Amino acid sequence: MANDEVGLRVRPGEVVGLLGHNGAGKTTLVSQVVGLLRPHGGSIRVVGVDAVADPGTARRCVALQAQAQAPLDGLTPKEAIVIAGRLRGMSRSASRDAAERMADELDIREWIDRRATPDGGGISGGVRRLTAFAMAAVAPVPLIILDEPTNDVDAARRRRLWNMVRRLGDEGAGVLLVTHNVAEAEHVMDELVVLDRGRAVASGSPSQLRGAEGDEMRLELSLPLDAQDPSSQEPPFRFVRRVRNGRRVLLSLAESDAATAVAWATALRASGRVEGYTLTPTTLEDAYLAATADAESIHEESAHV
The missing domain is CATH 3.40.50.300 (P-loop containing nucleotide triphosphate hydrolases)
Incomplete structure (x- = not known):
């Protein structure tokens, strides 16, 4: 290298x-x-x-x-x-x-x-x-x-x-x-x-690197095998970063949108479109994955409501 x-x-x-x-x-x-x-x-x-x-x-x-x-x-x-x-x-x-x-x-x-x-x-x-x-x-x-x-x-x-x-x-x-x-x-x-x-x-x-404000949250979706990423269809909240790695989708969003995000993810799980989800504070690993995102396998973008 x-x-x-x-x-x-x-x-x-x-x-x-x-x-x-x-x-x-x-x-x-x-x-x-x-x-x-x-x-x-x-x-x-x-x-x-x-x-x-x-x-x-x-x-x-x-x-x-x-x-x-x-x-x-x-x-x-x-x-x-x-x-x-x-x-x-x-x-x-x-x-x-x-x-x-x-x-x-x-x-x-x-x-x-x-x-x-x-x-x-x-x-x-x-x-x-x-x-x-x-x-x-x-x-x-x-x-x-x-x-x-x-x-x-x-x-x-x-x-x-x-x-x-x-x-x-x-x-x-x-x-x-x-x-x-x-x-x-x-x-x-x-x-x-x-x-x-x-x-x-x-x-x-x-x-x-995590974000100077420290008020971002991390929503992780676990997708079923060969499932479509539901966040590509513009969820009912704004996210500042999206990283997909295999069957994991990581969304960074404002803390004020946490309740809306949980309700949306809960409905996805009930309909079988995701296997599960977690909502936690943004980690350094999220920033690391975003910084090294491969354009062919990991997608990062901003979404607008």
């Missing part, structure tokens, strides 16, 4: 989300920041250092958790975290203390001294992923890049990881969080950039 004029900034103390579908260009951008890929144009600066002209110096200011699993075979999680800390200039005792503390914070104490084996045994994929996160976060650096950090991680430990991501930002690090898990990551992000086909198609704070 080639990126085209992507602009973003990660400030100290800020968690910036980089969102996008698989193949949107997220990992390509990360590889350019850390010097693994050279961009054909533009500039990348890390703590004032030109990362294209001087990738080695810039890389020393960045800790990366790559999308691929870290090569832990033959190591215990504790050994791997300690090695990462030592490579970042920590003393042996400080890196050991940090490894113990992070094992408790991520709830992997049970496996901290268990050795990973080449056949994938010893520790699970989720524990390997959490170990790789701890390796990136163990030592203070100006910029931490996390590329899909929660892959293979169970729900309880994902929550612990997200809390640690927020703490890293609160303690002064800049964090670039690459994810497609919009709903879970929303509460830790200060700003976000949405990529689609290598282009930045939306950016801003979560509240800005």
Whole structure:
């Protein structure tokens, strides 16, 4: 995936989300920041250092958790975290203390001294992923890049990881969080950039992308197989956005129209034209889907009463 004029900034103390579908260009951008890929144009600066002209110096200011699993075979999680800390200039005792503390914070104490084996045994994929996160976060650096950090991680430990991501930002690090898990990551992000086909198609704070007024509602219709979208026939209320994804139709509407929308959806369900519906406040996922809408499979438009 080639990126085209992507602009973003990660400030100290800020968690910036980089969102996008698989193949949107997220990992390509990360590889350019850390010097693994050279961009054909533009500039990348890390703590004032030109990362294209001087990738080695810039890389020393960045800790990366790559999308691929870290090569832990033959190591215990504790050994791997300690090695990462030592490579970042920590003393042996400080890196050991940090490894113990992070094992408790991520709830992997049970496996901290268990050795990973080449056949994938010893520790699970989720524990390997959490170990790789701890390796990136163990030592203070100006910029931490996390590329899909929660892959293979169970729900309880994902929550612990997200809390640690927020703490890293609160303690002064800049964090670039690459994810497609919009709903879970929303509460830790200060700003976000949405990529689609290598282009930045939306950016801003979560509240800005959801809608600054915060009074929009989200009506989701579940359609029967091969059913026509009833919202295409102009329902009895105005909606500001429509997104169709398969058998799901998402309508964004004003809070003042909620009662009318519920009555309309209830009648549709009674007649069998929809299987069900929900009405909730607009989410960041709705804004994300709208920003990355594919013209061939997802339809977005404004309706008029």
